[in-house]
Amino acid sequence: MSAGQSFYLTTPIFYVNDVPHIGHAYTEVAADVLTRWHRQRGDDTWLLTGTDEHGQKIMRTAAANGVTPREWADKLVEEAWKPLLQTLDIANDDFIRTTDERHERTVARFLQKLYDDGHIYAGEFEGYYCVGCEEYKRPGDLVTPEDGEFAGRLVCPIHGRPVEVLKEQNWFFRMSAFQQQLLDLYETRPEFVQPASVRNEIVQFVKQGLEDLSISRSSFDWGVRVPWDETHVVYVWFDALLNYVSAIGYGEEEAEFERRWPAVHIVGKDIARFHAVIWPAMLLAAGLEVPKTVFGHGWLLVGGEKMSKSKLTGIAPNEITDVFGSDAFRYYFLSAITFGQDGSFSWEDLSARYQAELANGLGNLASRVVAMVERYFGGAVPSVGDLTRGDEFILDAVRQAVAQANDAIDRFAIDEALGATRTLVQTLNGYITDEEPWALAKDPASRDRLATVLGVAVLGLKTLAVLLAPVLPQATARLWPALGGEGVLAAQDIRAAVETGGGRVSLLDPPLFPRIELLDDAQ
Ligand code: MSP
Helix, strand or coil, X not given: CCCCCEEEEEEEEEECCCXXXXXXXXXXXXHHHHHHHHHCCCXXXXXXEEEECCCHHHHHHXXXXXXXXXHHHHHHHHHHHHHXXXXXXXXXXXXXXXXXXXXXXXXHHHHHXXXXXXXXXXXXXXXXXXXXXXEEECHHHCECCCCXXXXXXXXXXXXXXXXXXXXXXXXXXXXXXXXXXXXXXXXXXXXXXXXXXXXXXXXXXXXXXXXXXXXXXXXXXCXXXXXXXXXXXXXXXXXXXXXXXXXXXXXXXXXXXXXXXXXXXXXXXXXXXXXXXXXXXXXXXXXXXXXXXXXXXXXXEECCEECCCCCCXXXXXXXXXXXXXXXXXXXXXXXHCCCCCCEECCHHHHHHHHHHHHHHHHHHHHHHHHHHHHHHHXXXXXXXXXXXXXXXXXXXXXXXXXXXXXXHHHCCCHHHXXXXXXXXXXXHXXXXXXXXXXXXXXXXXXXXXXXXXXXXXXXXXXXXXXXXXXXXXXXXXXXHHHCCCCCCHHHCCCCCCCCCCCCECXXXXXXXXXXXXXXXXHC
16 A cells, blocks of 8 residues: 555553553543544554653562562553553554663663763762652752641652652763754744643743753663663663654664654653653754654543542543443543643543433434434435535535544644534434434435435435544444445545445444443442
8 A cells, every 4th residue: 555644653651650540541542543543544654652661660669569670560561551452442553662672772772872972971960859750850840748748848749749869970961952952943843842831831941941861870770771881770761752763663674764753742741841852852962853743631630630540549441441432431531621631530421421422412313314224215325316405505514524623633633523523413413303304204205305315314424434433443333334334444534525325224233322321339
């Protein structure tokens, strides 16, 4: 197949200290929807995800559980992180672990190059470190609670725990040398960091002055060894960021690297700084292109705070998918929350939107139309005849939904794309209500009119199947053939409304989105 434009998208690689919650799942489904969408445009698409396994956080968790860090990571990857991809229907093309040999080789080679080119020097680090964030902290990043367990101490506001004081001989990356180049980058390429709220924060941060970055640690040994100094391991973020190039063969498979790079990075806004400051500085130092875009999405909140395992507010993704299915999970989080802003989750909201938008909306529309084609035309999808102004209006609305949804995806506005499909479902439902095919069916003289109305409805629904395939892969894989659609749905061009009818319908039994009674204890 001839390959279109390259679209290489990455998720953050996840720490394996704990099991996933729905905040992590949110990043994964957003990335998966964007890549499925681009694949359906014919772009040369690649989705990378994986796990971040080095550093003190993992080392301490493993020790607390009485196993080696490697044993711990293997267990979490196999029992929690890879299964998450199944649970959510993620169609990733690769899964990288920072303990993969291909990755460790690249980290060592990249660092050696920076050292040889004079970007690295030996120095002493003295300051604060949050092991939860795996980040060096400035005093201004920290808070001092007046009461409670940590009263009077310097505490990381993200993890709610005191930071550690470090004084170590470390290797430093001359990041300060890239301050102006980074500011120029943000200025000349506003699309580099998105959304604007995150971009502003990043620009402010860099304007305050960039310091050099400590990129090695010597007080523990769980990491990639610094090639010229065996007593140090590489700082876990410096190591982790390189996954985005090691996975596509940087320095080893040049053709593959050239084909894919640069990437679009989807990250939570809490880690946008690493991706929009440290990472491009590293790439500039190595003479590589910077990413196309770093998009920082918002947080899922519980009680107004970021959902987190460390604060015991984590909800496991399968608590939701076991009840509502993975399609509903994907749809709900991406349509109910503006991509780029924070959002709150509640069982009531999920349940209400499932019922209104999926069961009574799309699901009911599909069942009704298919049942009427079956009943009035023996299952053969009727051809569209002469069009009234009302029919033209509907077909225009279908084309508009396609254009709006694609435009929204180009701006990472996944929620807006789903707003366009939701409106189309309402428009088609209104059309059926107004045209009353059941009344037309009673009069043999209205046979052509009945055929056109149902033919138009089927075209609208087929277009919905194509547009929603990236979000609802399971439901649309049933819907497409049920509407008489031929071939593989994922091969349909997502930029065009479906103009071909014909074929035979098949009844949707059970319905696409069955009624769900929430048990009291699930609420
Ligand atoms: N290992 C680093 C990333 C390295 S990338 C080179 C890391 N891992 S993480 O497991 O802590 O977080 C992974 C992603 O999950 C981040 O993008 C983070 O923003 C996201 N989320 C964690 N909790 C979240 C919410 N409550 N809501 C939405 N996303 C959240 O950081």
